[in-house]
């Protein structure tokens with residue numbers, strides 16, 4: 001495949017992920033993740049570095065797919081006051097560059113800008129991040145095997161969850 | 166209310182404190198009014214001991230971190246001789262902030278405006294082009310160093326107290342300010358013979374609510390079952406799926422019928438709640454219990470496994486439940502607060518225990534976790550509902566009043582503490598007397614501050 005083909009495939013997956021979040025189709029979103037996927041939002045240190053080892057350093061979010069499923073259940077269960085009503089969001093994905101790092105494995109970098117409108121407070125927050133996805137071919141689909149989300153503006157307005165970033 | 170118009174009677178009316186009638190009420194103005202906020206900043210945050218951070222954040226010579234005391238930026242630095250100092254982060258020349266990094270190591274801090282240079286003890290080591298400056302003796306005889314702030318260090322817990330209007334406040338020695346709440350701090354720092362450390366990574370967030378909403382929430386057992394059911398549900402599901410054996414969260418087996426909760430108020434506004442931990446084998450220190458017991462005795466080992474939330478008035482909490490959190494806040498306005506939060510751990514913890522600690526920490530304490538977002542949302546709801554003086558008093562400080570007693574109880578005695586008040590009861594009691602001494606301290610500091618203002622005002 002050419003670089004353009006690969007980047008086209010990757011952009012399609014990332015855009016579908018963004019659309020699933022914006023339309024609050026969280027089960028569809030979850031379904032895009034491989035069963036052993038890791039979703040990681042490292043924290044920053046006061047020395048200006050991102051944490052690099054989630055076993056010994058702090059993350060904002062470090063979840064397996066099973067824990068992402070718990071988060072979806074929490075949001076949809078209606079028993080979290082921070083998650084209801086859910087904010088309306090627009091996930092914007094851009095600057096997509098993909099490389100095939102192994103047969104059937106794409107490493108994709110992108111920039112994510114997410115606007116979230118808090119219906120209760122009538123406030124809007126914006127986060128922006130440098131994102132890395134690993135996509136793995138499974139049968140006819142490209143699944144997200146790993147997502148690392150480098151949050152650039154880590155001064156969080158009240159709260160943050162998988163659907164606000 | 167405007168600051169200039171607040172009278173001593175207004176301050177007195179912030180609390181309706183009538184022990185003889187069994188009444189304790191706090192005015193809704195306390196979290197709402199900017200005039201109160203201005204007084205709090207001047208007469209609490211900028212006049213008394215404020216928590217800065219931990220000595221273990223700056224272990225080496227020339228290590229520093231920056232923070233604020235009230236509105237005032239300060240630098241906390243270990244000088245070349247290893248002594249910790251705190252000085253005002255504002256150039257003596259024309260006031261520019263000198264250091265703009267959150268933390269690091271620096272022998273010199275140079276002001277970027279006219280180039281004055283300070284060393285890690287705060288001393289001015291270069292007034293740029295001083296010789297050519299045609300200075301008079303009056304200037305040359307002044308101290309040009311960054312202004313030193315009074316520093317209190319209790320076992321590595323660092324506090325600072327500002328001068329106000331150039332006048333030193335007669336704050337007590339830090340040991341006296343803390344009083345017996347020191348024993349609760351000891352339970353944090355003594356978990357390892359090597360002491361404490363901060364897990365790398367800092368999380369900052371804001372919420373649109375008053376700082377006292379966080380202060381209250383940290384020792385508020387009453388909200389737990391109604392604010393955090395989604396978190397408890399997740400843990401419940403995990404417990405069912407887990408193979409038999411160890412627990413991965415301290416809240417597994419949570420049964421509010423079988424656990425009790427206690428609370429202490431301490432002088433100077435400090436407070437703590439404590440309780441048995443539902444699944445203490447999920448505590449990272451559980452596997453080191455034998456060593457801890459041998460070193461400190463049964464009582465302290467037992468208390469280390471308890472869930473303990475501690476407020477050191479006015480700006481820090483140490484919460485030890487799922488993990489150990491240090492949360493420092495900075496009021497930005499009556500309706501906005503900044504939180505700076507750290508995951509703490511005993512030094513020398515093995516890798517597996519550390520990973521368990523970090524995952525539990527993130528899930529419970531992060532604003533991107535499964536519990537803290539619901540707390541922060543509740544603070545914002547409180548602030549949103551309380552916008553006028555249409556109602557005078559909250560009804561939220563009455564639980565436990567028929568059961569609280571003055572002084573210590575047998576639980577306090579286990580640690581050799583003599584608190585102002587003690588209470589213990591069923592989990593559902595959801596005690597609220599734990600806030601009383603804090604609000605009395607708060608009101609007294611505002612009153613004393615306003616009295617000083619009035620005296621100064623009368624003189625000028």
Ligand code: FES
Nearest residue numbers: 256258259276279
């Ligand atoms: S303000 Fe710092 S050198 Fe002038």
Ligand SMILES: [Fe+2]
Nearest residue numbers: 388389392540
């Ligand atoms: Fe809570």
